[in-house]
Amino acid sequence: MTDTLVKEIRRLAAEKQAIILAHNYQPPEIQEVADLTGDSLELAIRASKTDARVIVFCGVHFMAETGATLCPDKRVLLPNPNAGCAMADMLTADELREAKAALPGVPVVTYVNSTAEVKAESDICCTSANAVQVVKSLGTPEVLMVPDRNLALWTQRHTSQKIHHLEGYCPVHDNLTAAAVAEARRAHPGAVVMAHPECPPEVIDAADVVRSTSGMLAYPGESDAGAFIVATETGLLHPLAKRYPQKRFYPASADMVCADMKLTTLADVRRALETGEPAVTVPEPVRVKALRAVERMIAVPR
Ligand code: 13P
Numbered sequence: 334m335t336d337t338l339v340k341e342i343r344r345l346a347a348e349k350q351a352i353i354l355a356h357n358y359q360p361p362e363i364q365e366v367a368d369l370t371g372d373s374l375e376l377a378i379r380a381s382k383t384d385a386r387v388i389v390f391c392g393v394h395f396m397a398e399t400g401a402t403l404c405p406d407k408r409v410l411l412p413n414p415n416a417g418c419a420m421a422d423m424l425t426a427d428e429l430r431e432a433k434a435a436l437p438g439v440p441v442v443t444y445v446n447s448t449a450e451v452k453a454e455s456d457i458c459c460t461s462a463n464a465v466q467v468v469k470s471l472g473t474p475e476v477l478m479v480p481d482r483n484l485a486l487w488t489q490r491h492t493s494q495k496i497h498h499l500e501g502y503c504p505v506h507d508n509l510t511a512a513a514v515a516e517a518r519r520a521h522p523g524a525v526v527m528a529h530p531e532c533p534p535e536v537i538d539a540a541d542v543v544r545s546t547s548g549m550l551a552y553p554g555e556s557d558a559g560a561f562i563v564a565t566e567t568g569l570l571h572p573l574a575k576r577y578p579q580k581r582f583y584p585a586s587a588d589m590v591c592a593d594m595k596l597t598t599l600a601d602v603r604r605a606l607e608t609g610e611p612a613v614t615v616p617e618p619v620r621v622k623a624l625r626a627v628e629r630m631i632a633v634p635r
Protein backbone atom coordinates (compact mmCIF):
# COMPACT_ATOMS: atom_id res chain seq x y z
CA MET A 334 0.00 0.00 0.00
CA THR A 335 2.76 2.42 1.02
CA ASP A 336 4.79 1.50 -2.08
CA THR A 337 1.82 2.21 -4.34
CA LEU A 338 1.18 5.56 -2.65
CA VAL A 339 4.83 6.55 -2.95
CA LYS A 340 4.85 5.68 -6.68
CA GLU A 341 1.64 7.68 -7.25
CA ILE A 342 3.08 10.65 -5.35
CA ARG A 343 6.27 10.62 -7.42
CA ARG A 344 4.28 10.26 -10.66
CA LEU A 345 1.92 13.12 -9.72
CA ALA A 346 4.83 15.33 -8.61
CA ALA A 347 6.44 14.92 -12.04
CA GLU A 348 3.13 15.47 -13.86
CA LYS A 349 2.29 18.65 -11.90
CA GLN A 350 5.87 19.97 -11.90
CA ALA A 351 5.83 19.93 -8.12
CA ILE A 352 8.64 19.82 -5.59
CA ILE A 353 8.01 18.13 -2.25
CA LEU A 354 9.78 19.72 0.72
CA ALA A 355 9.75 18.10 4.17
CA HIS A 356 10.94 19.44 7.51
CA ASN A 357 13.34 17.31 9.56
CA TYR A 358 10.54 16.61 12.10
CA GLN A 359 8.16 15.03 9.56
CA PRO A 360 7.31 11.30 9.83
CA PRO A 361 9.95 9.05 8.19
CA GLU A 362 7.75 8.07 5.23
CA ILE A 363 7.15 11.76 4.41
CA GLN A 364 10.87 12.54 4.62
CA GLU A 365 11.52 9.58 2.31
CA VAL A 366 9.07 10.65 -0.38
CA ALA A 367 10.30 14.28 -0.37
CA ASP A 368 12.67 15.80 -2.93
CA LEU A 369 14.37 17.70 -0.16
CA THR A 370 14.43 17.62 3.63
CA GLY A 371 15.91 20.27 5.86
CA ASP A 372 15.52 22.83 8.61
CA SER A 373 13.35 25.92 8.33
CA LEU A 374 16.14 28.02 6.77
CA GLU A 375 17.18 25.43 4.20
CA LEU A 376 13.58 24.87 3.14
CA ALA A 377 12.91 28.62 2.85
CA ILE A 378 16.03 29.09 0.68
CA ARG A 379 15.18 26.09 -1.46
CA ALA A 380 11.61 27.34 -1.93
CA SER A 381 12.97 30.69 -3.08
CA LYS A 382 15.10 29.03 -5.77
CA THR A 383 12.95 26.27 -7.22
CA ASP A 384 11.73 26.22 -10.84
CA ALA A 385 8.80 23.99 -9.87
CA ARG A 386 5.27 25.30 -10.45
CA VAL A 387 3.91 23.76 -7.25
CA ILE A 388 5.56 23.53 -3.81
CA VAL A 389 4.20 20.84 -1.50
CA PHE A 390 5.30 21.94 1.97
CA CYS A 391 5.27 19.01 4.36
CA GLY A 392 5.64 20.81 7.65
CA VAL A 393 3.41 23.27 9.47
CA HIS A 394 1.42 26.32 8.40
CA PHE A 395 4.08 29.01 9.01
CA MET A 396 6.51 27.13 6.75
CA ALA A 397 4.02 27.03 3.87
CA GLU A 398 3.29 30.73 4.48
CA THR A 399 7.01 31.46 4.19
CA GLY A 400 7.02 29.53 0.90
CA ALA A 401 4.03 31.54 -0.34
CA THR A 402 5.73 34.77 0.76
CA LEU A 403 8.86 33.95 -1.23
CA CYS A 404 7.11 32.49 -4.28
CA PRO A 405 3.92 34.42 -5.14
CA ASP A 406 3.89 32.93 -8.65
CA LYS A 407 3.80 29.34 -7.39
CA ARG A 408 1.05 27.31 -5.82
CA VAL A 409 2.08 26.39 -2.27
CA LEU A 410 0.27 23.43 -0.76
CA LEU A 411 0.08 22.40 2.91
CA PRO A 412 -1.11 18.78 2.60
CA ASN A 413 -2.74 18.77 6.04
CA PRO A 414 -4.32 22.17 6.71
CA ASN A 415 -4.59 21.45 10.46
CA ALA A 416 -0.81 21.42 10.89
CA GLY A 417 -0.18 24.56 12.93
CA CYS A 418 2.49 25.66 15.39
CA ALA A 419 1.75 26.38 19.05
CA MET A 420 4.62 28.87 19.21
CA ALA A 421 3.53 30.81 16.11
CA ASP A 422 0.02 31.02 17.61
CA MET A 423 1.40 32.70 20.76
CA LEU A 424 2.00 36.06 19.08
CA THR A 425 -0.40 38.20 17.07
CA ALA A 426 0.54 41.22 14.95
CA ASP A 427 -1.38 43.47 17.40
CA GLU A 428 0.63 42.13 20.33
CA LEU A 429 3.86 42.74 18.43
CA ARG A 430 2.80 46.30 17.54
CA GLU A 431 2.19 46.90 21.25
CA ALA A 432 5.64 45.52 22.18
CA LYS A 433 7.27 47.70 19.50
CA ALA A 434 5.53 50.80 20.81
CA ALA A 435 7.13 50.14 24.20
CA LEU A 436 10.62 49.93 22.64
CA PRO A 437 10.77 52.75 20.07
CA GLY A 438 13.64 52.49 17.58
CA VAL A 439 14.61 48.96 18.65
CA PRO A 440 14.69 46.60 15.63
CA VAL A 441 12.54 43.47 15.72
CA VAL A 442 14.09 40.09 14.95
CA THR A 443 11.37 37.52 14.36
CA TYR A 444 11.88 33.77 14.41
CA VAL A 445 10.46 32.21 11.25
CA ASN A 446 8.14 30.20 13.54
CA SER A 447 5.60 33.03 13.32
CA THR A 448 2.69 34.11 11.16
CA ALA A 449 3.21 36.17 7.99
CA GLU A 450 1.36 39.06 9.69
CA VAL A 451 3.92 39.04 12.50
CA LYS A 452 6.81 38.81 10.02
CA ALA A 453 5.31 41.82 8.23
CA GLU A 454 5.71 43.86 11.44
CA SER A 455 9.39 42.85 11.74
CA ASP A 456 12.70 44.28 10.57
CA ILE A 457 14.31 40.91 9.89
CA CYS A 458 13.60 37.22 10.40
CA CYS A 459 15.88 34.54 11.82
CA THR A 460 15.91 30.80 12.29
CA SER A 461 17.64 28.76 14.97
CA ALA A 462 20.48 28.22 12.46
CA ASN A 463 21.30 31.92 12.02
CA ALA A 464 19.84 33.82 15.02
CA VAL A 465 23.22 34.96 16.37
CA GLN A 466 24.48 36.08 12.95
CA VAL A 467 21.21 37.93 12.25
CA VAL A 468 21.29 39.83 15.57
CA LYS A 469 24.97 40.72 15.12
CA SER A 470 24.35 41.84 11.50
CA LEU A 471 22.06 44.59 12.80
CA GLY A 472 24.88 46.16 14.80
CA THR A 473 22.40 47.92 17.12
CA PRO A 474 22.87 48.08 20.90
CA GLU A 475 19.42 46.53 21.48
CA VAL A 476 17.04 44.22 19.61
CA LEU A 477 13.61 42.76 20.35
CA MET A 478 13.45 39.02 19.57
CA VAL A 479 10.08 37.32 19.16
CA PRO A 480 8.24 35.04 19.66
CA ASP A 481 10.56 32.47 21.33
CA ARG A 482 12.00 33.52 24.69
CA ASN A 483 14.33 30.48 24.81
CA LEU A 484 15.88 31.30 21.42
CA ALA A 485 16.30 34.90 22.62
CA LEU A 486 17.93 33.80 25.90
CA TRP A 487 20.29 31.47 24.05
CA THR A 488 21.20 34.17 21.50
CA GLN A 489 21.88 36.56 24.39
CA ARG A 490 24.71 34.23 25.48
CA HIS A 491 26.48 34.93 22.18
CA THR A 492 26.25 38.72 21.84
CA SER A 493 26.83 41.78 24.00
CA GLN A 494 23.80 43.46 22.38
CA LYS A 495 20.86 43.71 24.78
CA ILE A 496 18.10 41.32 23.69
CA HIS A 497 14.56 42.08 24.78
CA HIS A 498 12.11 39.22 24.37
CA LEU A 499 8.48 38.23 24.76
CA GLU A 500 7.22 35.07 26.44
CA GLY A 501 6.47 32.67 23.56
CA TYR A 502 7.84 29.16 23.56
CA CYS A 503 7.64 25.78 21.85
CA PRO A 504 5.85 23.41 24.24
CA VAL A 505 7.72 20.40 22.80
CA HIS A 506 11.14 21.85 23.71
CA ASP A 507 10.19 24.01 26.70
CA ASN A 508 8.88 20.98 28.63
CA LEU A 509 12.27 19.28 28.61
CA THR A 510 14.07 19.49 31.98
CA ALA A 511 17.70 19.24 33.06
CA ALA A 512 16.61 16.26 35.20
CA ALA A 513 15.41 14.42 32.07
CA VAL A 514 18.74 15.13 30.37
CA ALA A 515 20.60 13.83 33.44
CA GLU A 516 18.45 10.69 33.36
CA ALA A 517 19.27 10.15 29.66
CA ARG A 518 22.99 10.62 30.42
CA ARG A 519 22.74 7.94 33.14
CA ALA A 520 21.03 5.58 30.68
CA HIS A 521 23.64 6.24 27.96
CA PRO A 522 26.99 6.98 29.61
CA GLY A 523 29.44 8.87 27.40
CA ALA A 524 26.80 9.99 24.88
CA VAL A 525 27.08 13.60 23.64
CA VAL A 526 24.01 15.74 24.39
CA MET A 527 22.86 17.89 21.45
CA ALA A 528 20.11 20.42 22.26
CA HIS A 529 17.99 22.77 20.15
CA PRO A 530 18.01 26.47 21.17
CA GLU A 531 14.22 26.27 21.72
CA CYS A 532 15.06 24.32 24.93
CA PRO A 533 14.96 26.21 28.24
CA PRO A 534 18.18 27.63 29.78
CA GLU A 535 18.61 24.76 32.28
CA VAL A 536 18.71 22.28 29.35
CA ILE A 537 21.12 24.50 27.41
CA ASP A 538 23.38 24.48 30.49
CA ALA A 539 23.15 20.67 30.64
CA ALA A 540 23.92 20.15 26.93
CA ASP A 541 27.29 19.59 25.25
CA VAL A 542 26.36 21.30 21.98
CA VAL A 543 23.46 23.55 20.94
CA ARG A 544 22.41 23.46 17.29
CA SER A 545 19.49 23.92 14.91
CA THR A 546 18.11 20.69 13.44
CA SER A 547 20.47 20.92 10.44
CA GLY A 548 23.35 21.67 12.82
CA MET A 549 22.49 18.52 14.79
CA LEU A 550 22.43 16.55 11.54
CA ALA A 551 25.94 17.72 10.68
CA TYR A 552 27.51 17.49 14.14
CA PRO A 553 28.00 13.67 14.47
CA GLY A 554 30.07 13.81 11.27
CA GLU A 555 32.46 16.25 12.99
CA SER A 556 32.62 14.29 16.26
CA ASP A 557 34.47 11.09 17.23
CA ALA A 558 31.69 10.18 19.66
CA GLY A 559 29.65 7.09 18.83
CA ALA A 560 26.47 7.95 20.75
CA PHE A 561 24.29 11.06 21.02
CA ILE A 562 21.35 12.16 23.14
CA VAL A 563 19.08 14.30 20.99
CA ALA A 564 17.20 17.11 22.75
CA THR A 565 14.75 18.09 20.04
CA GLU A 566 11.61 16.75 18.37
CA THR A 567 12.05 12.99 17.90
CA GLY A 568 11.49 13.19 14.12
CA LEU A 569 15.16 14.13 13.80
CA LEU A 570 16.19 10.64 14.93
CA HIS A 571 15.23 9.22 11.51
CA PRO A 572 17.62 11.27 9.35
CA LEU A 573 20.34 10.99 12.02
CA ALA A 574 20.19 7.17 12.07
CA LYS A 575 20.06 7.10 8.28
CA ARG A 576 23.06 9.39 7.82
CA TYR A 577 25.22 7.75 10.51
CA PRO A 578 24.34 4.03 10.61
CA GLN A 579 27.45 3.26 12.68
CA LYS A 580 26.45 5.72 15.45
CA ARG A 581 23.68 5.53 18.09
CA PHE A 582 21.04 8.19 18.75
CA TYR A 583 18.70 8.41 21.75
CA PRO A 584 15.88 10.89 22.44
CA ALA A 585 16.44 13.13 25.49
CA SER A 586 12.79 12.39 26.21
CA ALA A 587 10.32 10.21 24.33
CA ASP A 588 7.74 12.96 25.04
CA MET A 589 9.38 15.36 22.58
CA VAL A 590 6.80 14.84 19.86
CA CYS A 591 5.15 17.72 17.98
CA ALA A 592 1.65 16.46 17.18
CA ASP A 593 1.28 19.03 14.39
CA MET A 594 4.45 17.84 12.68
CA LYS A 595 3.03 14.29 12.66
CA LEU A 596 -0.34 15.14 11.08
CA THR A 597 0.73 14.88 7.44
CA THR A 598 0.22 11.47 5.84
CA LEU A 599 1.21 10.06 2.45
CA ALA A 600 -2.50 10.06 1.55
CA ASP A 601 -2.61 13.82 2.33
CA VAL A 602 0.37 14.42 0.04
CA ARG A 603 -1.19 12.43 -2.81
CA ARG A 604 -4.53 14.24 -2.41
CA ALA A 605 -2.82 17.64 -2.37
CA LEU A 606 -0.97 16.83 -5.60
CA GLU A 607 -4.12 15.49 -7.27
CA THR A 608 -6.39 18.38 -6.32
CA GLY A 609 -3.98 21.33 -5.95
CA GLU A 610 -5.52 21.95 -2.52
CA PRO A 611 -5.23 23.10 0.21
CA ALA A 612 -3.23 26.09 -0.97
CA VAL A 613 -1.73 28.62 1.43
CA THR A 614 -1.74 32.26 0.36
CA VAL A 615 -0.68 35.50 2.00
CA PRO A 616 -2.55 38.76 1.24
CA GLU A 617 -0.32 40.93 -0.99
CA PRO A 618 0.17 43.93 1.40
CA VAL A 619 1.24 41.53 4.17
CA ARG A 620 3.35 39.41 1.82
CA VAL A 621 5.39 42.35 0.54
CA LYS A 622 6.27 43.46 4.07
CA ALA A 623 6.97 39.90 5.31
CA LEU A 624 9.11 39.27 2.23
CA ARG A 625 11.38 42.16 3.13
CA ALA A 626 12.09 40.63 6.55
CA VAL A 627 12.64 37.11 5.13
CA GLU A 628 14.88 38.28 2.26
CA ARG A 629 16.92 40.41 4.63
CA MET A 630 17.50 37.25 6.71
CA ILE A 631 18.48 35.17 3.68
CA ALA A 632 21.06 37.81 2.73
CA VAL A 633 22.87 37.43 6.10
CA PRO A 634 25.86 35.09 5.65
CA ARG A 635 25.45 31.81 7.59
P1 13P B 1 14.74 24.33 12.75
O1 13P B 1 14.47 23.23 11.80
O2 13P B 1 14.94 25.61 12.07
O3 13P B 1 15.86 23.98 13.69
O4 13P B 1 13.39 24.57 13.59
C1 13P B 1 12.88 23.78 14.56
C2 13P B 1 11.41 23.89 14.68
O5 13P B 1 10.86 23.94 15.73
C3 13P B 1 10.62 23.95 13.48
O6 13P B 1 9.31 23.92 13.82
Ligand code: SF4
Pocket residue numbers: 393417418419420421446503504505506566591592593594
Ligand atom coordinates in the same frame (compact mmCIF):
# COMPACT_ATOMS: atom_id res chain seq x y z
FE1 SF4 C 1 5.99 24.73 16.52
FE2 SF4 C 1 7.44 23.48 18.37
FE3 SF4 C 1 6.01 22.05 16.66
FE4 SF4 C 1 8.20 23.39 15.80
S1 SF4 C 1 8.15 21.67 17.23
S2 SF4 C 1 6.18 23.30 14.80
S3 SF4 C 1 8.09 25.20 17.14
S4 SF4 C 1 5.18 23.48 18.21
